[in-house]
Amino acid sequence: xxxxxxxxxxxxxxxxxxxxxxxxxxxQVTMMFWYRQQPGQSLTLIATANQGSEATYESGFVxxxxxxxxxxxxxxxxxxxxxxxxxxxIYLCSVEGEVRLETQYFGPGTRLLVL
Amino acid sequence: KQEVTxxxxxxxxxxxxxxxxxxxxxxxxxxxxxxxxxxxxxxLTSLLLIQSSQREQTSGRxxxxxxxxxxxxxxxxxxxxxxxxxxxxCAPGANNLFFGTGTRLTVxx
Numbered sequence: 001x002x003x004x005x006x007x008x009x010x011x012x013x014x015x016x017x018x019x020x021x022x023x024x025x026x027x028q029v030t031m032m033f034w035y036r037q038q039p040g041q042s043l044t045l046i047a048t049a050n051q052g053s054e055a056t057y058e059s060g061f062v063x064x065x066x067x068x069x070x071x072x073x074x075x076x077x078x079x080x081x082x083x084x085x086x087x088x089x090i091y092l093c094s095v096e097g098e099v100r101l102e103t104q105y106f107g108p109g110t111r112l113l114v115l
Numbered sequence: 116k117q118e119v120t121x122x123x124x125x126x127x128x129x130x131x132x133x134x135x136x137x138x139x140x141x142x143x144x145x146x147x148x149x150x151x152x153x154x155x156x157x158x159l160t161s162l163l164l165i166q167s168s169q170r171e172q173t174s175g176r177x178x179x180x181x182x183x184x185x186x187x188x189x190x191x192x193x194x195x196x197x198x199x200x201x202x203x204x205c206a207p208g209a210n211n212l213f214f215g216t217g218t219r220l221t222v223x224x
Contacts, residue, residue, distance in 0.1 A: 042119075042214040042216040044214075045212070104161065104212060108158040109158050
């Protein structure tokens with residue numbers, strides 16, 4: 001299994017500002033994933049981040065709004081840029097197990113409120 | 116695009132009851148299906164993973180079944196306890212996981 005931590009755990013931000021969320025894993029992993037969970041909704045995949053390459057974004061998400069860094073095999077950041085109240089969500093990172101397509105492990109999430 | 120539906124959206128049962136949560140999905144081309152538990156203010160905890168070639172998986176009081184051809188999965192919880200209160204999410208997986216909106220379970224002492 002993998003232990004994942006996220007910082008910050010929660011934040012309240014003003015409209016128009018940006019917030020960078022950090023995700024740290026206790027082991028080296030190839031693929032990391034960023035999800036968004038809007039209030040009352042289920043999780044939606046934002047992008048997949050592989051070390052050493054550009055992140056792959058899902059339909060409806062763009063790099064300018066959600067830039068992602070993946071500097072090494074244990075760490076990734078997601079930035080929510082030029083925030084609006086519609087960005088208020090829980091943002092979660094996750095990783096796959098050691099075997100491809102094995103169980104995914106999730107971080108505790110970052111709860112973001114944009115005023 | 117995969118669409119996942121979970122029924123019921125919410126369920127309240129007295130402690131000790133057995134219960135079944137239902138999940139249906141539209142695209143049967145999946146590698147596996149996972150059931151997760153989400154507690155308020157916390158992340159997701161994986162409960163069971165069923166490979167596409169399997170029909171069911173068991174862990175303690177939990178049993179999950181998968182009928183890939185009909186696009187259905189069920190999570191059976193035996194002898195429910197107040198500590199089982201949480202939101203349960205179904206996630207069929209291909210290259211990515213697609214999540215349902217979940218079933219919010221409340222077990223009343």
